Amino acid sequence: MRNFFIILFAKILNVILKIARKQGGNILGKIALKLNKNLLKDFKVNSPVIAVTATNGKTSTNNCISYTLKQAGFKVVSNSEGNNMETGIVSTLLKNCTLTGKIKADYICFEIDESYVPKIFSKFRLDTLVILNFFRDQLDRNGEVETLILKINEFLKTYEGNLILNNDDPNVSRLGLANPNNDNIYYYHVDKYKYATQELKEAGEGKFCPFCKTRLEYEFYQYSHIGKFHCPKCNFGENEIYKFAENIDLEKRSFDVSGITYKIPENSIYTVYNHLAVLCVCSIYNIDTEFVLKSFKDFSLNNGRSEKLEINGSNTFINLAKNPTGANVSLRILNEDSSNKDLLFVLNDNIADGFDVSWIWDINFDSLNNVERIITSGTRAYDIAIRIKTSGFDHTKIQAFPELDKAVDELYSTTNNKYVIANYTALQPTRNEILRKGKIL
Ligand SMILES: [Zn+2]
Known part of the structure; x- marks a missing residue:
């Protein structure tokens, strides 16, 4: 009987959330598990x-x-x-x-x-x-x-x-x-x-x-x-x-x-x-x-995970990376493309990302094929810029913009192919900023 009321309550709450156009996420589960942990x-x-x-x-x-x-x-x-x-x-x-x-x-x-x-x-x-x-x-x-x-x-x-x-x-x-x-x-x-x-x-x-x-x-x-x-x-x-x-x-x-x-x-x-x-x-x-x-x-996810977009005439590839392997996979895809390109790396250190960003030191930035510029952004824009600099990449071609809108504006100042790597909490804001850029011009 208790479960009946929990489920009923959750369903009503879900309808309210829908009307309010809010994404429920975990909220229904959070409340229901408080009422019955099993x-x-x-x-x-x-x-x-x-x-x-x-x-x-x-x-x-x-x-x-x-x-x-x-x-x-x-x-x-x-x-x-x-x-x-x-x-x-x-x-x-x-x-x-x-x-x-x-x-x-x-x-x-x-x-x-x-x-x-x-x-x-x-x-x-x-x-x-x-x-x-x-x-x-x-x-x-x-x-x-x-x-x-x-x-x-x-x-x-x-x-x-x-x-x-x-x-x-x-x-x-x-x-x-x-x-x-x-x-x-x-x-x-x-x-x-x-x-x-x-x-x-x-x-x-x-x-x-x-x-x-x-x-x-x-x-x-x-x-x-x-x-x-x-x-x-x-x-x-x-x-x-x-x-x-x-x-x-x-x-x-x-x-x-x-x-x-x-x-x-x-x-x-x-x-x-x-x-x-x-x-x-x-x-x-x-x-x-x-x-x-x-x-x-x-099949395509269209949520910034291995997503391809065309923005203002530039082919843009966006991918999530929350650990060295994720980042290395994206860099492989970048290196296997022989054209000239720009890379944007957005690194945050919010709770969901983990405060420790030391994993960026395990990313392999050693050989970047035909990368003309690297732009960094996010709450740890400077950390990732320094990391890339120490790998030997020409530091005059690295620009750090903690503000995401400025970073994206700078990224699209050329028509090169774009590769975008963002960690967990950075991914959706970065994707939104890029889509906004596509709409305005
Ligand atoms: Zn063995």
Whole structure:
């Protein structure tokens, strides 16, 4: 009975928020969990629950799964706006349940903050868990990566559902051994691409075998510590692969799996990995390839995450980076474009960003191809400018503008291609400023 009133109250509040044109975010969940902290256990769910977790790429991957399932005609409930902690999950469920707490959907798709996986799924149904990667990220909140992995490993010891793992990330691949009784482990692997390297170019985790502590041997690195590895002593990393992407062609924006060519919207290796994870999910649930092909071609987030815009005749690529790997992926995309370009880097240190911005020292600014100018902005505009200067980039070509509007005005004073990297709280204000710029001229 108590839950009935909580749900009723949440639904009324949701209507009020809608009328007031306010985005609810986590608020419904926050209030509901205050009234019943175990509310998550009480929802009635009959449909498969698919969850995606990772340091980078959760939102795009989860949204691409939802999008594909919707294309195939299913009703999907998802936290597509990225509220990925317990309050966000409960908010999403409250908006999509009946007054008795029943969720009406064919599939439930969630992105989940890495540190919340055990907490949420000790109380809520889980059928398929997808794990993309683990990198250093906001260390002050998550603790060291290793602590986080051990926490998830502990949860997986008793989990018997589908587990889709990136075989090319040792931090992820190791989790396939957490429960030897789980027969539902699916590894995916991406073949060497054009810009893969023999040496580790960027800061990476997981250089040693987690089981026997021997140094891992890599055939190649795709980016950061993601690549083809194995342990020479205990053979860790040599798994049977469920889905294997080959013929990676970033110019054509395509890759092949089992003889079928999939087109993707972005020319980044990082996107290939995320889409391959989506493909694994679709394959497990027998979604027709026709829908997957169409969805991969059409799907776009349009929220500043790997987004392409044309502003005043300049091609503009915007991407989020809240850790070194995220930034390095964007810089790779920039370096793989041979034209002249300008880079805008916006760095904030608000609560959601983490106050510690020392991660910028792990970004690889060493070789910037045909970058004519770099503009920095945000509350830490000068920190990022100094960081770039110490990498050896010509300091006369770096300009710092703490005020975002001035930075964006300066950025569009030329017609070069533009690359924009912004961290968490900087992303939407930067995107808005850029869109405003596009409208005015
Ligand atoms: Zn080993």
